[in-house]
Amino acid sequence: MQFDYPKIFKSHRATGYDDFVRAYIPFYEHIMALLPKLIAQAIPEGNRPILVAGCGTGNELLALATAHPEWQLEGIDPSPEMITQARHKLTAYSRVRLANGYVSDLPLGACYGAVTLLFVLHFIPDDGAKLSLLRDVAKRMLPGAPLVLLDIFGRPAELSANLEVLKLMMPPAADPAVVAERLRTLPNRIKYIPERRLATLLEDAGFSAPQRFFQAAIYGGWIAYRKVSLRTSC
Ligand SMILES: C[S@@+](CC[C@H](N)C(=O)[O-])C[C@H]1O[C@@H](n2cnc3c(N)ncnc32)[C@H](O)[C@@H]1O
Secondary structure: OOOOHHHHOOHHHHHOHHHHHHHHOOOHHHHHHHHHHHHHHHOOOOOOOEEEEOOOOOHHHHHHHHHOOOOOEEEEEOOHHHHHHHHHHOOOOOOOEEEEOOHHHOOHHHOEOEEEEEOOHHHOOOOOHHHHHHHHHHOOEOOOOEEEEEEEEOOHHHHHHHHHHHHHHOOOOOOHHHHHHHHHHHHHHOOOEOHHHHHHHHHHHOEOOOEEEEEEOOEEEEEEEEOOOOOOOO
16 A cells, blocks of 8 residues: 555645754754765675665755765655655756655666665554565665664654653744644654564564664664565565
8 A cells, every 4th residue: 555645745845844854853964964874884885776765855865975976876755746856956966866656666676785764654554554665675675785764753652751852852943832733743643653563564574673873852763684585586
């Protein structure tokens, strides 16, 4: 089942995305700066294309392309409006390939050397759809290749305690009433899961146990590697 992302990430959700992430994901720029280093240490050879799955407005692609002009980069996103913004942002980087679609639309023989999936999985229901996306990713990766994930996570009590911490991280200019309403409704909008469940999904999709490299408030970051034993065309 495909989640209807084009409908969610359209109009102001797409055009206002970059402003939104900078307010509600306070360390977003630090993660973008860390990402190329994290991938570089995980793929010593780096001669295979890297996929940014759910590339949105192209921020990860820009960070990776700037830090490593030699990398072959591909981005895919089902929202036409997000991809349009990514195209504008990346006009100077003609070697970055962008596609409007789902990971499942990509050829099985793509054999990516690394994949990033940042702030995507937490929008997808855990009714088989999260697992299906992770499997679609795993099938297109080289054995041993790293997957970098960032998501809102936790058990319900953990999430609500960490939402209070996130409130303390909001920029001073943010309207407290807007912030309070957005954070109050977040648990109903986001398909967050505990870390243990994420580990199970990754295992079932053909990845190693995830290593958490980051946490701030409700957000976690993990790196997992595609198992060598997984049978695919790569
Ligand atoms: C919150 S945005 C994150 C964008 C970007 N990764 C970032 O960190 O700024 C989530 C994006 O995932 C995309 N998406 C959702 N399901 C997807 C799928 N199955 N394959 C690829 N992208 C998907 C959405 O269209 C949306 O642009």
